[in-house]
Amino acid sequence: MQDFPFDSPSSRLVAEDMPGDNAMALSVSELSAALKRMVEGEFGNVRLRGEISGFKRAASGHVYLALKDDKAVIDGVMWRGNAARIAFAAQDGLEVVASGKLTTYPGRSKYQIVIDSLELAGEGALMALFEKLKAQLGTEGLFANERKKRLPFLPRVIGVVTSPTGAVIRDILHRLEDRCPSHVVLWPVKVQGQGAAEEVAAAVRGFDALAPGGPVPRPDLLIVARGGGSIEDLWAFNEEVVVRAIADCRIPVISAVGHETDTSLSDHAADLRAPTPTAAAELAVPVLADLRHTIATMALRTERCVRRYHERGGERLQALVRVMPKRDALLAPQRQRTDDLAQRLGLGLERRLGVARRRLDQSGAALRPAMLAHRHSAAAARLAAASRMLDAVNPDNLLKRGYVRVTAQGSGAVVTSAAQARGVGALMLRFGDGEVAAVVEQAGAKPYTPPKAKPAKTESGPPVDQPKLL
Numbered sequence: 001m002q003d004f005p006f007d008s009p010s011s012r013l014v015a016e017d018m019p020g021d022n023a024m025a026l027s028v029s030e031l032s033a034a035l036k037r038m039v040e041g042e043f044g045n046v047r048l049r050g051e052i053s054g055f056k057r058a059a060s061g062h063v064y065l066a067l068k069d070d071k072a073v074i075d076g077v078m079w080r081g082n083a084a085r086i087a088f089a090a091q092d093g094l095e096v097v098a099s100g101k102l103t104t105y106p107g108r109s110k111y112q113i114v115i116d117s118l119e120l121a122g123e124g125a126l127m128a129l130f131e132k133l134k135a136q137l138g139t140e141g142l143f144a145n146e147r148k149k150r151l152p153f154l155p156r157v158i159g160v161v162t163s164p165t166g167a168v169i170r171d172i173l174h175r176l177e178d179r180c181p182s183h184v185v186l187w188p189v190k191v192q193g194q195g196a197a198e199e200v201a202a203a204v205r206g207f208d209a210l211a212p213g214g215p216v217p218r219p220d221l222l223i224v225a226r227g228g229g230s231i232e233d234l235w236a237f238n239e240e241v242v243v244r245a246i247a248d249c250r251i252p253v254i255s256a257v258g259h260e261t262d263t264s265l266s267d268h269a270a271d272l273r274a275p276t277p278t279a280a281a282e283l284a285v286p287v288l289a290d291l292r293h294t295i296a297t298m299a300l301r302t303e304r305c306v307r308r309y310h311e312r313g314g315e316r317l318q319a320l321v322r323v324m325p326k327r328d329a330l331l332a333p334q335r336q337r338t339d340d341l342a343q344r345l346g347l348g349l350e351r352r353l354g355v356a357r358r359r360l361d362q363s364g365a366a367l368r369p370a371m372l373a374h375r376h377s378a379a380a381a382r383l384a385a386a387s388r389m390l391d392a393v394n395p396d397n398l399l400k401r402g403y404v405r406v407t408a409q410g411s412g413a414v415v416t417s418a419a420q421a422r423g424v425g426a427l428m429l430r431f432g433d434g435e436v437a438a439v440v441e442q443a444g445a446k447p448y449t450p451p452k453a454k455p456a457k458t459e460s461g462p463p464v465d466q467p468k469l470l
């Protein structure tokens with residue numbers, strides 16, 4: 001073991017300034033501040049290219065990440081205001097170019113870059129992101145053919161999602177006017193730059209949310225369109241929010257983004273891709289002149305079919321007429337039978353008439369005058385006997401011999417006993433020559449005075465009183 005001198009600096013218990021030493025002891029904060037000033041002064045603004053690793057967006061809106069290459073790693077932070085302006089969906093594995101300034105973080109003795117802007121490192125990085133997002137959404141089935149909806153043949157209302165000031169909307173309207181004038185509803189949006197993807201997605205979902213019969217007509221077809229440009233210019237139509245909005249839309253969608261060689265994820269999600277906005281208008285509606293010609297041709301063909309059917313029917317009828325028997329041949333047996341029946345009917349009537357005449361003659365021969373007189377005398381005798389019997393039982397004949405028929409006044413019922421007469425009280429006595437009203441008086445009873453009859457008016461004299469029986 002090597003011995004050290006007792007007065008060596010490493011063996012001192014208390015730090016002391018050494019002779020000739022002009023370096024004063026610094027605090028950690030003083031050193032950290034000096035390093036911070038040196039780093040920020042030397043690297044005020046830098047642009048770093050690297051691959052994103054550990055991307056994280058905090059609840060505050062700030063973004064924390066690391067940029068790395070194959071040999072080194074540097075931490076980075078992006079404050080909320082700048083993080084909201086990122087033009088793409090940042091994620092791990094993307095190669096980007098970060099612009100900002102270097103600084104230190106004394107709390108962890110680390111240096112880091114405070115990022116002001118974040119951009120993809122060239123078209124290669126964009127295409128890598130494009131393919132990655134395409135594979136992810138394709139796995140979810142957003143591009144499946146069975147999700148594609150059939151476009152209406154002749155939409156009455158067409159919704160267009162595009163910029164209101166570009167040439168795209170003018171080209172679409174002009175093409176629709178040439179082919180088949182239609183009702184177009186424009187939803188104006190930004191088609192590139194910050195917030196473009198959100199506006200396009202909101203427009204598609206807004207059209208889909210319209211109720212039928214509302215103040216704004218619900219489209220039968222949507223066209224999402226944008227003119228040509230670089231991949232950066234068209235990137236809004238590759239954003240996941242736009243792709244999902246188009247895939248979820250219940251209205252059939254035509255995507256017309258860029259030129260014929262440009263392909264976006266919106267094209268894959270739409271029900272039909274058009275190479276240009278003008279082509280989208282051509283796919284949306286048929287040519288009106290062609291449609292009218294088709295209708296006229298179909299009408300002519302229908303008329304010819306009807307005429308041909310009528311002609312063929314007439315031909316078949318004539319053929320049937322030729323093979324049918326003649327009318328006289330069909331009716332001859334019936335005519336002959338009718339003549340036979342008519343002849344037999346005449347003979348039958350004559351025969352019946354002859355039989356009736358013979359019976360009449362036989363009956364008339366039996367009616368002799370002596371027989372008629374005998375039959376008349378017998379009938380007269382029977383009638384006289386019946387008349388005599390009727391006179392014998394006629395009660396009115398008895399009245400002529402002093403008998404009286406007693407009836408109750410009012411009801412006319414025949415009174416046959418004294419008790420019945422006392423019960424009735426008012427009687428009517430019928431003699432052979434007329435009727436007399438009478439009242440039954442019992443012993444000790446007040447004499448009954450019948451009411452006076454109303455005088456009868458006669459033409460020959462004064463009223464006659466009704467007779468009374470006391």
